[in-house]
Amino acid sequence: MTNEELAPVTEHLIDNIDQGRFELYRDEDLAGWLYYTHLKPNRFALRHTEVEASHRGQRVGSALVVRVLDEIRTRGGTITAICPFVAEFLSRTTSYIDLVDARHPGYPDRAAAEAALAQAGG
Structure with a gap:
């Protein structure tokens, strides 16, 4: 392993309110x-997750979702899962079930979310 591979990755989450998105930075790169x-x-409809091409295959999506859910929890908020990636993540864990809005839960899994988006033309 090289020194670069051993170096710890610094991550931080920014709430970019102007863009309506949470941003995950790794070593100062978006x-x-x-x-x-x-x-x-205080409900957050989580609509769409994207990972920068140079960071794909590095579990950035999962790290991002965990950080966003933890942030929403600290704010005392709830979520509605519209994004297929978020819906899939939530379908594999019970750690964040307390955040899912009871009246507006969103989609239960990736397939349901993708089907709804396809039907809506999105």
């Missing part, structure tokens, strides 16, 4: 982002 809509009273 690695991925998750678009959201902040709804009343």
